[in-house]
Amino acid sequence: MRPLLSALVLLGSAVEAAAGFRSPESLVRNVYAHYGRGAPELSAGLPRTAETARQFFDPSLAGAWAAPRREPYDFLVQSPRWKLGPVAIAILRKQFDKTYVAASFDNQGHRVTMNFIVVKGPDGWVILDVETPHDSLREFLRQFRN
Numbered sequence: 001m002r003p004l005l006s007a008l009v010l011l012g013s014a015v016e017a018a019a020g021f022r023s024p025e026s027l028v029r030n031v032y033a034h035y036g037r038g039a040p041e042l043s044a045g046l047p048r049t050a051e052t053a054r055q056f057f058d059p060s061l062a063g064a065w066a067a068p069r070r071e072p073y074d075f076l077v078q079s080p081r082w083k084l085g086p087v088a089i090a091i092l093r094k095q096f097d098k099t100y101v102a103a104s105f106d107n108q109g110h111r112v113t114m115n116f117i118v119v120k121g122p123d124g125w126v127i128l129d130v131e132t133p134h135d136s137l138r139e140f141l142r143q144f145r146n
Helices: 002-014 024-033 050-056 059-066 137-143
Strands: 088-095 098-107 110-121 124-131
Touching (some): 024 050, 024 098, 024 110, 024 124, 050 059, 050 124, 124 137
Antiparallel strands (some): 088 098, 098 110
């Protein structure tokens, strides 16, 4: 029985990370967990890897997230550096297949509000776009791609 259990654990760890999260709030909470002051791998911002892109973003945005680019700041915190205060997350509205989620926080004395547009895919909730009063993540990534 123990060898079978060990084989199942190894097989489970080799499976690719599933896309999506259980709720819109958990998706946004997990984005900002990567900007904390905990372990180094969780303090460097949301990784730009294909695996992270598949997990967090709709396929229409995942490629742009993982593509090489040179942007002047991290769009998700609106700054090249961060020290975030508590992140407040609220559902703004649900409209057809999209849910609009507001995230607001303090970043080094500057108030930041982001509106996440999320959709529920077959494996859970993923980001379709993120908007600020002046820009969207899609346009930002398009502007600064190599």
